[in-house]
Amino acid sequence: MxxxxxxxxxxxxxxxxxxxxxxxxxxxxxxxxxxxxxxxxxxxxxxxxxxxxxxxxxxxxxxxxxxxxxxxxxxxxxxxxxxxxxxxxxxAPQSTSITVAEHAMGLILALSRKIAIADASVKDGKWEKSRFMGMELRNKTLGVIGMGRIGSQVVKRAKAFEMDVIVYDPYITEETADELGVRITTLEDLIENADVMTIHVPLTPETKGLISKEQLNQMKDNAILINCARGGIINEEDLYEVLKERPELKVGLDVYENEPLEDSPLVELDNVVLTPHIAAxxxxxxxxxxxxxxxxxxxxxxxxxxxxxxxMPVVDSETFQKLKPYFKLTEKLGQILVQTTSPNVKELKIIYSGKISGRAKEPLTRELLKEFLNPILNEPVNSVNAKSIAKQRGIVITEGEIDKNGKYDATIKIDVITDDDEITIEGTVENDEVCVISIDDYDINLTLEGNMAIIKYIDLPGTIGKIGQILGDYEINIGEMKVGRLSEGGEAVMVVKVDQEIPEEVVEKLEETPDIESVKAIKL
Missing domain, CATH: 3.40.50.720 (NAD(P)-binding Rossmann-like Domain)
Incomplete structure (x- = not known):
């Protein structure tokens, strides 16, 4: 046995x-x-x-x-x-969704009714009824940052308290929001209008310090802030300073930048409820x-x-050996797409050609979705649940096959449609190297690795020189460059590989340059 x-x-x-x-x-x-x-x-x-x-x-x-x-x-x-x-x-990602959501609601109730400090006061032999005037949740606005599995459960419970709900989640569609009975808004609007704000996003480079002094000072008087997600999303040094200046604000934390929590000035404040990472x-x-x-x-x-x-999904050994080189391709394509597409993805069209066909393409689709969704969701996305999570997010997945008699054994072409734009990228495996061969139907052949930029521009004399000059001004060395165009003087696409990461200020400088339409910096 x-x-x-x-x-x-x-x-x-x-x-x-x-x-x-x-x-x-x-x-x-x-x-x-x-x-x-x-x-x-x-x-x-x-x-x-x-x-x-x-x-x-x-x-x-x-x-x-x-x-x-x-x-x-x-x-x-x-x-x-x-x-x-x-x-x-x-x-077991689903095991803690309700538990964490309930803990978030518990912190909200503890703060709105001042339960923690009232309890301490009574146990200290006092009877200070006038000090603990509370706030009803009914008709108040709940702002949810991140509408994954846990955020959705918090919304369900808030609805029972007759709260209005607004959400900030760049990857939720209007259709999904309507089904949940919430209104999508910007982060700034949410912070300014929420009576209660709760965080349910992963800790990533983009979300680290998401809530700092600027955001905290935009919050309404008497607002409540909850974090049961990850420490580091809120800048704790800024949080302490703002809470000292604005004692009417209230905060509930279950997670911290450094755990266990030691020598934190937050423990001195009455307008904070702290728990030791026990939400789950x-x-x-x-x-x-x-x-x-x-x-x-x-x-x-x-x-x-x-x-x-x-x-990785389980496949038979013969199929696995056939697909093995293309798993890396889907991984790289997913990483590119998540860094280049606009929020509110509505549809992904995936077209396979050549020897990738039939049931063999299914693990690749799931691997692609996993790479595309994992950076933006709080709960882990895996190759098995990727499709169902995409469906929950209101993303339509279309898969197809074509017979393509070209120089490649197989290709994967992905068309991403959002509320704002559309991007198409096609890749293959050539000589054991993962390559992108076209972007928006412009022919480009470049291996996928390192720091890159996709630049759309008008193909006029001097434009490529301007791009090189700006990168040079910031001491960014170009290792390789490929250009695709359909006609002289029309729109063209350039992909450059550089020796270091391209800062946001360089992206902005390039986009300000005449005849350059868009710049997307990528790190693979």
């Missing part, structure tokens, strides 16, 4: 799911050294956050098929090493996480495909 190691304490119901399908070894105190010595005995391993599944462990796991995280985050698992060794990594910590969430991942492991033991794969 196959063996499964439960290396951390999980709910008993998770263990019960596996009984009869595998020999379950429950060892929640196993040491790193013991894990290295014994991991080759197991077909599956279930962990929470204590046990670290490192590359060293994975490379000794000769029989391992699946690593299951009974929770959401997988920081303690080397996912790339697992992928390299053909091991599935699964988690309920008995129900832990139970659900254990059951979900146990079922996932059981599926794999029975030769089936699990639902929450974080790295």
């Amino acid at each position: 196959q063996k499964v190691l439960v290396a951390d304490k999980i709910n008993d119901q998770g263990v019960e799911v596996l009984e009869g399908s595998a020999e379950v070894v429950f060892d929640p105190t196993i040491t790193p050294e013991e894990l290295l010595e014994t991991i080759d005995q197991y077909t599956g391993i279930i962990v929470r956050s204590r046990t670290k599944v490192t590359r060293d462990v994975i490379e000794k796991a000769k029989n391992l098929k699946i690593i299951a995280r009974a929770g959401v985050g997988v920081d303690n698992i080397d996912v790339q090493a697992a992928t390299d060794n053909g091991i599935l990594v699964v988690n 910590s309920t008995k129900e969430a832990q139970r659900d996480a254990a059951i979900i991942v146990a079922k996932e492991v059981k599926e794999v033991l029975n030769g089936n495909t699990p639902s929450n794969v974080l790295n």
Whole structure:
């Protein structure tokens, strides 16, 4: 019988799911050294956050098929090493959605009715009724930053309190917003008009410091700010300064820039409620996480495909070898598209040609969607759930095939349609190199790696020189340049590869230049 190691304490119901399908070894105190010595005995391993599944462990796991995280985050698992060794990594992202949403609502209620400081006052022997005048949530405006799985659950609960809801999420469509009964707005408008503002986005370079002194000072008097997402999205130094100056503002935090929270001046303030990163910590969430991942492991033991794969879908070895070079292509194309398209994506059209056809294209579509959606959503997007998440976001996915008798064995062409614009990009694998061969039907052949820029311009004498001059002025060296045009003097597209990242000020300088229509900086 196959063996499964439960290396951390999980709910008993998770263990019960596996009984009869595998020999379950429950060892929640196993040491790193013991894990290295014994991991080759197991077909599956279930962990929470204590046990670290490192590359060293994975490379000794000769029989391992699946690593299951009974929770959401997988920081303690080397996912790339697992992928390299053909091991599935699964988690339970849906297990904490309601739990975190309820915690956010709990913080909102604690602050709107001043429950925390009122409790402390009574326990101190005081009876200060007039000090704790509260605020009703009914008819107030809730602003939600990030409408993923958790943000959507917060909206449902806020509706029960008869709150109006506005949302900032560049990747939600009007159709989806209408279904949820919310109004899409800008971040600035949300901050200025929300009575309660709650954050549910991942921590990325774009969201780090998203809320700092400028945004905090735009908030309404008596407004409430909640963060149960990730520390670092709010600049805590700015937050303290503003809360000292504006004691009428109220903030509830469950996550922090540095954890555990130590020596923070925020603990001195009455207008702040702090909890120790416990938004996902309920008995129900832990139970659900254990059951979900146990079922996932059981599926794999029975030769089936699990639902929450974080790295790669299961395909037969022949198909995998056929598709292997094109997974990297879809990864790079997805990364380009997420950096070049406008918000509010409505449709993705994906056209396959050559030897990629039939069912073989399905894993590639899912891989592309995973790369495209993961940077913009709080919950992990994997190759299995990518299509359903795209559907939830109101994105229409169209797949097609064409017979193409050209010089390439196979190509992938993607057309992204948003509310504002449209971009088409086509790529292939040539001599084991991932290449883009056309952008908006302009022929360009360039390997996809490093720092790049896609520049649309009018093909007039001197324009290319201006581009080179501006990059040179900022000491940005051009490594390679490819130009595509349809006619002399008309619109053209240039792709330049440079030796360092292109700053936003350089992009702006280029866009201010006559005859240059648009500039998109890309980092691959």
